Amino acid sequence: MNAGAGRITIGSMNAHPHIATDLGSVIRRQVPRYTSYPTAPHFTTDVGPEAYEDWLRRAGASGLPVSLYLHVPYCRSICHYCGCSTKASRKDGPVRAYVEVLRREIAMVAERLGPVAVSHVHWGGGTPNLLGHADFETLVGDLHAHFDLSAVVEHAIELDPREMGPDDARFLARMGVNRASLGVQDLDSTVQEAIGRHQPLELVEAAVSQLHRAGIGAINMDLIYGLPFQTHQTIRRTAMHVAGLAPSRISLFGYAHVPWFRPNQRLIDEASLPGGDLRLALSRTARETIDAFGYEAIGIDHFARPEDPLTLARDARTLHRNFQGYTTDDAQILVGFGSSSIGRTPWGYVQNAVANGVWRRAIEQDRLPVERGRAYAGEDLLRAAVIEELLCFFDVDLAAVAARHGADPAVLAGGIDTLRPLIAAGWVEVDGWRVAIRTHGPEIARVVASAFDAYLGTGGRHSVAV
Ligand SMILES: C[S@@+](CC[C@H](N)C(=O)[O-])C[C@H]1O[C@@H](n2cnc3c(N)ncnc32)[C@H](O)[C@@H]1O
Ligand code: SF4
Structure with a gap:
C-alpha cells in the first residue's frame, strides 16, 4: 500500500x-498519518510531468541509490473495510493489460533516470499476487534490463493469502523476493463475515509454511483493530494466533472508516463498529497480546522480533517512515510505478494519476503520468x-x-x-x-x-x- x-x-x-x-x-x-510531509492532501497540480522529468534526470545524475515501488491496483473482490487504491477484477484480462502499460512506464522512467543502482523493490496494492507468473517474470526482467539490481537489499511483496497458488512462494523466491507481507486483518468468523473476507487460520498457516519452505523467512502480517463485532476476546485470540505463527513483523492498523470516500465501506453496519473507548481498549488488548509474545513495539503501529532489522534500526536511530510505513530503507529517491503510486525525490513528491484510464492514456501518449505533487519549500x-x-x-x-x-x-x-x-x-x-x-x-x-x-x-x- x-x-x-x-x-x-x-x-x-x-x-x-x-x-x-x-x-x-x-x-x-x-x-495525518505522516507517511510523508507535506502530506498527500497538500499535493497540487503545480507539480506535473515537467517537474518530474527534471527531478528524474537530476536523481539519475546524483548517483544516489533508488527504491522502486510497483502498484498493482487489482483484487479478486473488494473487502468491505478496504481503503486502498484498488478495484475488483474477476478476470485476468484487465490485470494483463495493466502489466503492458506498466512495462511502458518502467521504460519511460528508466530512459530519464538511467541505469541507477536499486536498493529496495516493493510490490504493493491491491493484490500483487494476482499477477500471473509469466507477467511477474516479465516485469522483473524489465527491472533488471533497465536498472542495476545487483545490490538489492530488500525485495518485498504484499500478498493476499487467499490468492496464493501452491507454487507461488517458490516462484517469488526465484524472482529474488525476500520479504512478504500477508493481509490477515482478523481471524474471527463473525468479524470476517461482517468485513466480507473469509480467511480461516489454516489458510494463513499454509501461506506461512509455503513461504518458509521457499526460504522467504522475513514475513509481516497485517492486523486491524476497530472492525465490526470485535471484542477483547476475539482480538486477543486473533493476535495470539498471529503472534503464535512467529512472523518477523506484525502491523496493527486502526480501521479507517470513510464510507463517503470508499463506497465499499457502506457494506459495513456502523452499529457494529466498536466506538471510541472500546476501540482504544481493543488496540491495547491487541498490543499487550503481541507484546507478551516477545515482540518489540516499533513506532505507532508496528511490532518486530528483537533481532529483526526494524528493531535494530530503531535502536540505532536509523529507522525511517515512508509510504510503506516503517522501514529500514534510507533511499532518498523512491520511484513509484502504476496508477496512484507516489514517488519521492530530494526535490519533492510526485503522484501518478489515480484513475487507471488517465494513467494509461498519459503513458500511451508518451507523457509521464504524474498528476500532482509537491516541491519542497x-x-x-x-x-x-x-x-x-x-x-x-x-x-x-x-x-x-x-x-x-x-x-x-x-x-x-x-x-x-x-x-x-x-x-x-x-x-x-x-x-x-x-x-x-x-x-x-x-x-x-x-x-x-x-x-x-x-x-x-x-x-x-x-x-x-x-
Ligand atoms: C494492500 S493490502 C495487503 C495485501 C492484500 N491486498 C491483502 O489484503 O491481503 C494493505 C493493508 O492495508 C490495510 N487496510 C486496508 N484498508 C484499511 C482501512 N480502511 N483501515 C485500516 N487499514 C486498512 C490492511 O491491513 C491491508 O492488509
Ligand atoms: S484489503 Fe487487500 S484484498 Fe482486500 S480489497 Fe483491500 S487490497 Fe484488496
Whole structure:
C-alpha cells in the first residue's frame, strides 16, 4: 500500500487548536498519518510531468541509490473495510493489460533516470499476487534490463493469502523476493463475515509454511483493530494466533472508516463498529497480546522480533517512515510505478494519476503520468525530519535536527508551545530543545508530531489518531 489507505481523511479541524489532556480527546483528534510531509492532501497540480522529468534526470545524475515501488491496483473482490487504491477484477484480462502499460512506464522512467543502482523493490496494492507468473517474470526482467539490481537489499511483496497458488512462494523466491507481507486483518468468523473476507487460520498457516519452505523467512502480517463485532476476546485470540505463527513483523492498523470516500465501506453496519473507548481498549488488548509474545513495539503501529532489522534500526536511530510505513530503507529517491503510486525525490513528491484510464492514456501518449505533487519549500525538510523522528523514536532533539538543516531551532518553538497541555500533564517532556513522549506513545505520537506541522488544518480532513 503506497497511496491507498494512507490518504484516508475524515473529519476536519483547525490548525493547532488547544490540545486537551484527557486521552480520549487527544486520540480522537484528526491528524495525518505522516507517511510523508507535506502530506498527500497538500499535493497540487503545480507539480506535473515537467517537474518530474527534471527531478528524474537530476536523481539519475546524483548517483544516489533508488527504491522502486510497483502498484498493482487489482483484487479478486473488494473487502468491505478496504481503503486502498484498488478495484475488483474477476478476470485476468484487465490485470494483463495493466502489466503492458506498466512495462511502458518502467521504460519511460528508466530512459530519464538511467541505469541507477536499486536498493529496495516493493510490490504493493491491491493484490500483487494476482499477477500471473509469466507477467511477474516479465516485469522483473524489465527491472533488471533497465536498472542495476545487483545490490538489492530488500525485495518485498504484499500478498493476499487467499490468492496464493501452491507454487507461488517458490516462484517469488526465484524472482529474488525476500520479504512478504500477508493481509490477515482478523481471524474471527463473525468479524470476517461482517468485513466480507473469509480467511480461516489454516489458510494463513499454509501461506506461512509455503513461504518458509521457499526460504522467504522475513514475513509481516497485517492486523486491524476497530472492525465490526470485535471484542477483547476475539482480538486477543486473533493476535495470539498471529503472534503464535512467529512472523518477523506484525502491523496493527486502526480501521479507517470513510464510507463517503470508499463506497465499499457502506457494506459495513456502523452499529457494529466498536466506538471510541472500546476501540482504544481493543488496540491495547491487541498490543499487550503481541507484546507478551516477545515482540518489540516499533513506532505507532508496528511490532518486530528483537533481532529483526526494524528493531535494530530503531535502536540505532536509523529507522525511517515512508509510504510503506516503517522501514529500514534510507533511499532518498523512491520511484513509484502504476496508477496512484507516489514517488519521492530530494526535490519533492510526485503522484501518478489515480484513475487507471488517465494513467494509461498519459503513458500511451508518451507523457509521464504524474498528476500532482509537491516541491519542497521553506522549512519542509526540517519539519519532515522532526515529524519522522517523533513517529519513529517518540523523541527528537530539535537543535540537532535544525543544525543538520542549517536552521535555527527557534523556528520550531511554536510546536513546543502547542504541546504545553501535554507537557503539563507529564505525557511529553521538554528539556531545552529535546522533546520526548513519556507515556501513551503509540496513541499520541501523531498528535505530538502534528504540533510541528506548518500546514495542519489547511489540507482538509484526516483520520483519528487511534
Ligand atoms: C494492500 S493490502 C495487503 C495485501 C492484500 N491486498 C491483502 O489484503 O491481503 C494493505 C493493508 O492495508 C490495510 N487496510 C486496508 N484498508 C484499511 C482501512 N480502511 N483501515 C485500516 N487499514 C486498512 C490492511 O491491513 C491491508 O492488509
Ligand atoms: S484484498 Fe487487500 S487490497 Fe484488496 S480489497 Fe482486500 S484489503 Fe483491500
